[in-house]
Amino acid sequence: ETGVTQTPRHLVMGMTNKKSLKCEQHLGHNAMYWYKQSAKKPLELMFVYSLEERVENNSVPSRFSPECPNSSHLFLHLHTLQPEDSALYLCASSQDVWETQYFGPGTRLLVL
Amino acid sequence: AQSVTQLDSQVPVFEEAPVELRCNYSSSVSVYLFWYVQYPNQGLQLLLKYLSGSTLVKGINGFEAEFNKSQTSFHLRKPSVHISDTAEYFCAVSDRSSGTYKYIFGTGTRLKVLA
Numbered sequence: 001e002t003g004v005t006q007t008p009r010h011l012v013m014g015m016t017n018k019k020s021l022k023c024e025q026h027l028g029h030n031a032m033y034w035y036k037q038s039a040k041k042p043l044e045l046m047f048v049y050s051l052e053e054r055v056e057n058n059s060v061p062s063r064f065s066p067e068c069p070n071s072s073h074l075f076l077h078l079h080t081l082q083p084e085d086s087a088l089y090l091c092a093s094s095q096d097v098w099e100t101q102y103f104g105p106g107t108r109l110l111v112l
Numbered sequence: 113a114q115s116v117t118q119l120d121s122q123v124p125v126f127e128e129a130p131v132e133l134r135c136n137y138s139s140s141v142s143v144y145l146f147w148y149v150q151y152p153n154q155g156l157q158l159l160l161k162y163l164s165g166s167t168l169v170k171g172i173n174g175f176e177a178e179f180n181k182s183q184t185s186f187h188l189r190k191p192s193v194h195i196s197d198t199a200e201y202f203c204a205v206s207d208r209s210s211g212t213y214k215y216i217f218g219t220g221t222r223l224k225v226l227a
Contacts (some may be wrong), residue, residue, distance in 0.1 A: 045214070105155040106155045
């Protein structure tokens with residue numbers, strides 16, 4: 001596989017469920033990102049990791065919990081989400097922090 | 113703080129006609145500029161970027177953009193569009209002067225190419 005992959009591509013969950021989103025990059029990059037894309041709003045940066053260390057957390061609610069076990073993998077753990085959390089969640093990676101970013105296809109999340 | 117404005121939320125255009133998608137940013141000091149395209153049900157794909165050098169940047173799929181420092185603009189152009197260009201286009205700025213180089217995205221322009 002090449003580039004940035006995300007699984008699952010679609011996810012429906014209830015407000016009491018716990019689920020995780022997975023991102024994997026095959027580009028040898030050192031930085032990874034989670035973005036939230038909602039209709040008619042700019043992309044919202046959620047988290048930034050550089051060499052497995054979190055370097056930015058943009059006031060994201062604690063029901064979203066990121067994990068970066070190594071420079072190729074990034075997870076977003078979801079717990080007791082709200083319907084307004086329904087969105088497309090995009091993962092990206094770059095060689096180093098804030099260099100040109102390459103995006104995965106996203107996970108379309110629906111919270112019921 | 114840096115901001116990015118894409119004035120047109122939607123742009124309809126007929127096939128084989130030229131198109132320009134507008135992007136303005138708030139500060140011209142030390143910026144990198146990007147255009148991304150997002151096809152339905154996909155992530156963002158880099159179209160082109162301006163880091164330094166020539167102000168006219170050529171990207172994939174026949175697109176180009178011109179960095180205009182005095183007008184703080186980075187408009188995207190294509191001389192002849194195809195149906196397959198129908199997608200959402202995002203302008204992004206990386207503000208190097210802030211020291212964080214954070215990406216700021218515009219709200220996007222939906223290009224609809226009509227047969």
